[in-house]
Amino acid sequence: MKIIGLVTVLFAANVYANLHLSPPDFDSANGRAVFVDFKTAEYNITYDTINEVTTVKSKITFEAKTEGKPLFDLVPCPDLVILDGKKVKQNLISFPGGVSKLRQVTTAVNPGIHTLEIENIIDANVIFHTDFGVVSSAFWIRDLKDRLFLEQYVPSNFEYDQYQMTFNVNFLGIEKASQDFYTNGKVTKTSDVSWKIEFPEYFTVSCPFYHMTPKGWMKRLDFSYQSISGREIPMTVYSPWKRRTRKFKPEALRVIKELEADYGPWGHDSFVGYGTMIGTGGMEHSGATATSFGALDHEMLHSYFAKGVMPANGNSGWIDEAIASWRDKGYQRNPTTGFGGSDLGGQSVYKRNTDKRAYALGAAFMAYLDYKLQDSGGLKAFLKGYFQTYKHQVITEQHFKNNLEFFSGLNLDADFGTYIWGTNSDTEHLHETNLHHSALTKDELKSIL
Numbered sequence: 094m095k096i097i098g099l100v101t102v103l104f105a106a107n108v109y110a111n112l113h114l115s116p117p118d119f120d121s122a123n124g125r126a127v128f129v130d131f132k133t134a135e136y137n138i139t140y141d142t143i144n145e146v147t148t149v150k151s152k153i154t155f156e157a158k159t160e161g162k163p164l165f166d167l168v169p170c171p172d173l174v175i176l177d178g179k180k181v182k183q184n185l186i187s188f189p190g191g192v193s194k195l196r197q198v199t200t201a202v203n204p205g206i207h208t209l210e211i212e213n214i215i216d217a218n219v220i221f222h223t224d225f226g227v228v229s230s231a232f233w234i235r236d237l238k239d240r241l242f243l244e245q246y247v248p249s250n251f252e253y254d255q256y257q258m259t260f261n262v263n264f265l266g267i268e269k270a271s272q273d274f275y276t277n278g279k280v281t282k283t284s285d286v287s288w289k290i291e292f293p294e295y296f297t298v299s300c301p302f303y304h305m306t307p308k309g310w311m312k313r314l315d316f317s318y319q320s321i322s323g324r325e326i327p328m329t330v331y332s333p334w335k336r337r338t339r340k341f342k343p344e345a346l347r348v349i350k351e352l353e354a355d356y357g358p359w360g361h362d363s364f365v366g367y368g369t370m371i372g373t374g375g376m377e378h379s380g381a382t383a384t385s386f387g388a389l390d391h392e393m394l395h396s397y398f399a400k401g402v403m404p405a406n407g408n409s410g411w412i413d414e415a416i417a418s419w420r421d422k423g424y425q426r427n428p429t430t431g432f433g434g435s436d437l438g439g440q441s442v443y444k445r446n447t448d449k450r451a452y453a454l455g456a457a458f459m460a461y462l463d464y465k466l467q468d469s470g471g472l473k474a475f476l477k478g479y480f481q482t483y484k485h486q487v488i489t490e491q492h493f494k495n496n497l498e499f500f501s502g503l504n505l506d507a508d509f510g511t512y513i514w515g516t517n518s519d520t521e522h523l524h525e526t527n528l529h530h531s532a533l534t535k536d537e538l539k540s541i542l
């Protein structure tokens with residue numbers, strides 16, 4: 094109970110300063126590696142239609158709390174890095190234990206506010222339709238393998254951090270750009286060849302949805318939903334086919350109504366759903382998803398758990414997949430988990446991706462928690478309060494456990510110790526893939542642009 098009080102106070106005093114949720118700083122071959130707190134990130138994205146190149150010039154304002162060489166990530170190698178106005182170098186390094194890679198600036202900073210300017214090229218998920226003078230581009234993300242969040246495209250921080258992002262999108266080589274934008278940010282047209290997209294401050298590196306298509310190429314339906322909060326929520330569904338788009342509208346309305354009844358008012362400004370082909374699964378963003386029809390409900394649940402209340406790290410990623418799968422399986426209640434133990438959430442503190450076993454083992458653990466919490470109204474009653482209290486905040490699995498204990502009065506040390514932070518006695522589900530989050534190849538991801 095004490096810990097809960099402390100956590101709440103920290104959040105209240107320091108809304109989006111999440112450095113206390115970062116993994117520990119460490120020593121690399123280049124010196125002390127320090128995690129930092131991004132404040133704002135402005136990404137100037139230019140589509141050069143003559144040379145068919147997409148470049149990004151980024152300006153990031155960040156705060157360092159301790160002296161050291163700052164960490165960030167960017168999958169493409171940066172062409173230029175400027176720290177506080179001076180050109181510097183960066184290195185691709187490994188996290189301790191080699192669990193993932195990231196980038197470290199080779200110049201140390203003192204505690205305080207700094208700026209980082211970075212230039213790079215985006216290769217992934219862009220198609221220049223030269224004959225038509227238009228471009229298809231999307232920042233698709235994935236969470237089951239690491240380095241597949243925004244760092245695929247633009248310099249980014251890690252999941253613990255929340256910061257205001259702005260995309261300034263420009264076109265070179267044409268007089269008038271003819272494009273549509275599907276996004277969970279606020280879009281403003283700034284000239285015939287440029288747009289500004291501003292994302293909310295609570296977003297993390299896995300929240301923005303950005304899909305730009307040639308004008309009119311997608312068939313869209315815009316409508317609104319009257320939330321139980323009284324708010325009109327703008328909703329957009331779209332796909333390449335009128336028939337598919339028409340099928341998505343009633344399902345999106347059905348699911349948002351169900352979710353509001355279970356977990357309270359929708360937590361985002363709007364909803365945007367891109368209907369992809371059968372078998373492609375889906376990926377969730379905050380109030381947005383790109384998904385096949387069969388996974389639409391699963392991905393919309395994630396606007397509550399995953400992108401409404403957001404995981405701080407890979408170890409905490411199992412929670413939202415467990416909740417979503419528990420719902421997919423009809424909210425079962427079981428007196429046992431049906432497995433002996435696992436290390437689902439007990440792996441390296443530097444791990445960035447979600448363990449695939451979260452679907453099977455995590456859902457079974459939720460069914461067991463629902464059984465244990467039945468005298469307090471069950472797990473759904475807890476989740477409703479948890480979402481309303483921590484909406485737009487980044488959480489850890491320890492925070493989740495503390496709140497479950499506070500809500501139920503139970504001590505869950507032994508259960509978490511065995512099923513989440515234990516030794517892995519389950520190999521059956523280790524390589525299982527989930528139909529809601531199919532592993533698409535690079536070509537498949539490009540094919541849905």
Ligand SMILES: [Zn+2]
Binds near residue numbers: 391395414529530
């Ligand atoms: Zn999921």
